[in-house]
Structure formats: structure tokens, C-alpha cells
Amino acid sequence: MIGQIVLYTLLTILSLIVIIIYFKLVRPEKKLYDALIAQGVSGEQFIPLVGQLPQFRRYQKIDKLMEFLQDLSHKHGHVFLYSFGPLTRIMINDPTLLADVLSRNNAQNYIKPPLFNTVFIPIIGRHNLLVAEGAEHERARRMINPAFHHINLKSMISIISNQTAKAIETLLSKSNSDKQKHEPVDFQIELNALTLSIIASSAFGSGFETITNAKDVICRIFVEILDAIAYRSMIMVNQIPFLSRLPFWKKDVVDKGIRMIGELVDQIITDRRQGRSSSKSTGADLLDLLLSAVDDEGVPFTDQEIKEESLTFIAAGSETTGNLMTWMLYVLMTNDNILQACREEVDRVLPNGIEPRNEHLVDLVVCEAVISETLRLYPPAVFFLRHCVCEHTIGTTERKIQIPKGTTIIINNFVLHRRSDLWPRPLEFDYTRWMRNPTTDQKPKLPHPYAYLPFAAGPHNCIGQNFALLEAKIMLAMFVQRCNFEMVPGQKIVPDVKITMRTKYGLLANISQRKI
Numbered sequence: 001m002i003g004q005i006v007l008y009t010l011l012t013i014l015s016l017i018v019i020i021i022y023f024k025l026v027r028p029e030k031k032l033y034d035a036l037i038a039q040g041v042s043g044e045q046f047i048p049l050v051g052q053l054p055q056f057r058r059y060q061k062i063d064k065l066m067e068f069l070q071d072l073s074h075k076h077g078h079v080f081l082y083s084f085g086p087l088t089r090i091m092i093n094d095p096t097l098l099a100d101v102l103s104r105n106n107a108q109n110y111i112k113p114p115l116f117n118t119v120f121i122p123i124i125g126r127h128n129l130l131v132a133e134g135a136e137h138e139r140a141r142r143m144i145n146p147a148f149h150h151i152n153l154k155s156m157i158s159i160i161s162n163q164t165a166k167a168i169e170t171l172l173s174k175s176n177s178d179k180q181k182h183e184p185v186d187f188q189i190e191l192n193a194l195t196l197s198i199i200a201s202s203a204f205g206s207g208f209e210t211i212t213n214a215k216d217v218i219c220r221i222f223v224e225i226l227d228a229i230a231y232r233s234m235i236m237v238n239q240i241p242f243l244s245r246l247p248f249w250k251k252d253v254v255d256k257g258i259r260m261i262g263e264l265v266d267q268i269i270t271d272r273r274q275g276r277s278s279s280k281s282t283g284a285d286l287l288d289l290l291l292s293a294v295d296d297e298g299v300p301f302t303d304q305e306i307k308e309e310s311l312t313f314i315a316a317g318s319e320t321t322g323n324l325m326t327w328m329l330y331v332l333m334t335n336d337n338i339l340q341a342c343r344e345e346v347d348r349v350l351p352n353g354i355e356p357r358n359e360h361l362v363d364l365v366v367c368e369a370v371i372s373e374t375l376r377l378y379p380p381a382v383f384f385l386r387h388c389v390c391e392h393t394i395g396t397t398e399r400k401i402q403i404p405k406g407t408t409i410i411i412n413n414f415v416l417h418r419r420s421d422l423w424p425r426p427l428e429f430d431y432t433r434w435m436r437n438p439t440t441d442q443k444p445k446l447p448h449p450y451a452y453l454p455f456a457a458g459p460h461n462c463i464g465q466n467f468a469l470l471e472a473k474i475m476l477a478m479f480v481q482r483c484n485f486e487m488v489p490g491q492k493i494v495p496d497v498k499i500t501m502r503t504k505y506g507l508l509a510n511i512s513q514r515k516i
């Protein structure tokens with residue numbers, strides 16, 4: 001009798017779980033899938049709960065994830081459906097359709113997907129540019145925009161060049177620690193560490209260095225947290241709220257790290273408010289600008305908002321720029337003509353090994369073009385998502401698609417930037433396609449305004465793009481000016497996507513001092 005009761009209870013619980021899963025995860029996703037298929041959108045087969053996740057895993061394991069996505073695009077065209085686990089996604093890599101999704105006019109119809117935010121909320125909270133939406137986002141954006149204006153960025157140049165000079169010195173001494181034997185360095189790790197310390201110094205000023213261990217804690221723990229979060233997202237734990245609360249799958253790493261970083265940032269903000277720390281730049285740093293920003297009613301950010309925004313700059317601005325630099329040095333090490341073109345320019349604009357200053361940067365046009373082409377072929381923020389909150393029709397009379405409420409759109413700029421109908425010789429690294437016209441100083445026209453999206457577009461585009469481009473130009477110039485670098489032979493260089501696109505197995509190089 002007791003056995004029967006237990007059995008019935010178990011069966012009831014099981015049936016309830018199945019019903020919940022069906023109504024929460026299967027039926028709504030299938031409905032979206034069917035609505036889009038009915039409009040002639042092509043796609044992979046709908047497989048409840050798992051979708052194409054096993055294929056993603058398989059292709060990732062054999063180092064062909066990006067090829068898999070490109071193959072899907074060749075098979076189905078520039079708009080197609082697939083499922084990442086239980087979640088139906090429509091991938092759109094058609095610039096005309098993207099203009100309708102991303103433009104400011106239609107912004108009210110889209111938000112960042114709630115599940116995507118579960119990746120970031122644990123580190124940076126909810127009240128910041130990356131996660132906030134609507135009026136809260138607009139207010140913060142208006143208050144923070146001036147911080148990334150060219151005028152304010154000028155004063156960050158010294159931070160960038162000082163940190164880069166220090167990092168180069170450390171790398172050279174590391175590599176030559178045993179004078180007989182050159183130890184290779186892993187550029188993927190070293191450049192991510194450098195960009196992290198640049199953005200953290202720009203955000204936190206001297207507090208970052210004066211508080212005991214702050215630099216160490218922030219740099220080391222941030223990397224650990226990002227790795228743990230990337231792992232949790234890949235195994236779908238972050239995306240399922242119930243699972244994400246269980247004390248497994250590196251949750252302790254995330255919780256402990258966030259607590260430690262949170263306490264440090266609180267102290268850094270208090271110290272600055274009380275005048276115990278200062279900017280390390282020649283003018284105001286990001287923390288000063290956040291502290292002095294006010295909205296239209298004259299209301300400043302709260303300490304909690306300042307903490308979240310500065311953590312957002314670090315989360316969004318370190319690995320992305322580190323990856324850009326890693327891919328760029330990979331290109332230079334595998335294309336001597338491009339390295340020589342950069343060097344020739346750098347030696348001319350920065351004679352006798354002088355450090356780059358603001359007035360030099362405008363003349364580094366080859367470096368600028370190499371950065372643009374690296375962002376085309378190796379976009380660090382390789383995909384971004386928009387979630388439709390209000391049914392919306394995109395396209396022209398030739399092709400219209402009604403996007404149902406609840407649809408998540410994925411934009412993959414690795415695929416978009418390699419479309420042969422938009423980019424002649426799409427797989428060739430040709431920086432000259434970005435060279436400014438020497439008479440007008442104009443950049444060449446894009447094949448379509450939405451064909452090149454390394455920094456996304458619209459109201460949620462990258463607020464830090466000018467900072468990133470400035471930083472990349474200074475780092476590139478200083479590396480080619482001061483170092484010789486050669487790739488360790490026999491390495492496999494494969495793009496891998498965790499949150500951003502990095503080199504899966506790192507980038508090992510021998511580095512030595514260049515005689516100037």
C-alpha cells in the first residue's frame with residue numbers, strides 16, 4: 001500500500017514536471033518556430049529541448065564551430081532558424097533586415113534576451129548599461145556618453161601607453177629570464193591581462209594600485225569569474241534559473257569572486273569620494289566622470305549605480321579588446337607584409353621609439369586600417385542578441401518577415417563580415433580596403449551601413465568603441481615599435497566562442513626586444 005502511494009506520488013510529480021516542461025519550454029518555442037517557418041523562413045529541424053546543441057558541441061570539439069555556422073548559412077541563406085538547447089533562435093545576417101531590428105526607430109520592440117542577461121547579472125547587477133532597458137538605459141546612456149567623448153578619452157592616453165610600456169617590459173623580461181633560452185609567452189593571456197589593467201586603471205585610478213592587492217584581486221578574480229560564467233553558460237546552467245541557484249558547477253567561484261570584487265569596488269568609490277585616491281590620467285578618469293554625471297533633473301548616480309557601471313566597463317571592455325589585440329598580432333605574425341607596413345608607419349610617425357601621444361594618433365592610418373580589418377575577420381563580440389517584445393514586421397516589399405513577440409534574434413558578425421556578396425575576396429585580410437582617402441581623409445563607404453557590426457548598432461551599440469579603438473591603436477603601435485615577435489611553430493589557431501571569440505588554444509609567441 002505504502003509502495004503504491006509512493007509510486008503514485010512519484011508518477012504525479014513526474015507528470016507535473018513533464019507538463020511544466022512542455023508548456024514552458026516546448027510549446028512556446030515550437031509555436032515561434034512554426035510561425036516563422038510558415039512565412040518561408042528556412043531552418044534546421046525542430047528537436048524539442050535539445051535542438052542543435054549536440055551538433056554545436058560536436059563541431060566545437062573538432063574545432064569547427066564557426067565553419068558549422070557558416071555551413072548553416074550556406075544551406076539556408078542569410079535568415080534561418082535553429083535551436084540552442086530548448087531555445088529557438090532566428091539568425092539574421094541580412095543588412096537590410098538588421099537595419100529594421102537594430103535601428104533607433106524600432107528600439108522599443110526589442111530588448112536584450114532575459115536569459116542572456118542571466119550571464120551578466122551575477123557579475124554586474126541589473127542597473128547598468130549592458131542590462132538596463134527603456135528609460136533607465138536611456139538615462140544612464142545620456143549621463144555616461146560624455147565620458148567616452150574624444151575630449152575625455154584624450155586624457156586616458158597616458159594610462160594606456162604607461163600600462164602598455166610596463167606590460168611590454170615585463171613580457172620581454174619574462175621571455176628572456178633565461179638568457180640562453182627564450183620562453184614563449186601566451187599572447188591571449190597576456191593581452192587580456194593588459195587590457196584588463198588598462199580599463200581597470202581608467203575606471204578606478206590610483207585606488208586600483210594603492211589598496212593592498214586590489215589590482216591582483218580584480219585582475220585574477222575577474223578572469224576566474226568570467227571563465228566560470230562562460231562554463232556555466234555553455235552547459236546551460238546559467239540560463240535555467242532553478243539550476244543556476246544550485247551550489248554546483250563553479251557557483252562558489254562566481255559567488256566568492258563577486259563578493260570580493262564588490263567589497264573592493266565599494267572601497268575604491270568611498271576613497272575617491274573622500275579624496276583618498278585620484279585619477280591616474282592627465283584629466284578626469286571614468287570614475288570621476290561617473291561621480292560627476294547628473295541626469296536632466298540634476299540627479300547623480302547612486303554609489304550602487306557607479307559600482308555597477310564601472311564593473312560593466314571592465315566586463316565589457318577587457319576581454320573584447322584583449323581578443324582584438326590577440327587576433328591582430330596573429331595576423332601580423334603570419335603576414336610579414338602587413339607587419340612591415342605597420343612598422344614603416346610607426347617608425348615614421350613615432351621616430352626614435354617615442355611614446356604615442358594624442359597628436360600622433362591621427363597619422364597612424366595603416367594601423368587604423370589593420371584594426372578595422374581585424375574586427376571584420378575576427379570580431380571579438382562575435383554575436384549579439386535581440387529579443388522581440390512587441391510583434392514587428394521587418395524587411396521590404398521583396399522580403400518581409402513578421403517577427404512574433406518572444407522571438408530571439410541572433411546576429412553573428414563572423415558570418416556577416418565574411419559574406420562574399422558584400423565583401424570582395426571575403427577571406428583575404430586586406431587592410432587597404434579600409435584606408436582613408438588621402439585627399440579627403442574620408443573612410444571608404446561600407447557595402448551597406450549594417451554590413452559591418454563589430455560594435456553592434458542602434459541605442460545599445462558599444463559605448464566604449466572609441467576607447468577600444470584608441471587603446472588598440474596605441475597598443476599596436478607600441479608592440480610593433482618595441483618588440484619582435486614570432487609565432488611558436490606547429491600551433492593550432494582556432495576561433496572559439498565562450499562569451500567572446502578568442503583563440504581556443506592561446507597564441508604562443510617568442511618575443512624579443514627590437515633594436516630601434
Ligand code: HEM
Nearest residue numbers: 129130316317320321324381384455456460462463464468
Ligand atoms: C574591441 C573591443 C570591443 C568590442 C568588439 C565591443 C563590442 C560590443 C558590442 C557588439 C556591444 C553590443 C552588445 C549587445 O548589444 O548585446 C557592446 C556593448 C557595450 N560595450 Fe563594447 N566592445 C568593445 C570594447 C568596449 C570597451 C573598451 C568598453 C568600455 C570601456 C565597452 C563597453 C560596452 C558597454 C558598456 C556596452 C553596453 C552598451 C549599451 O547597451 O548601451 N566595450 N560592445
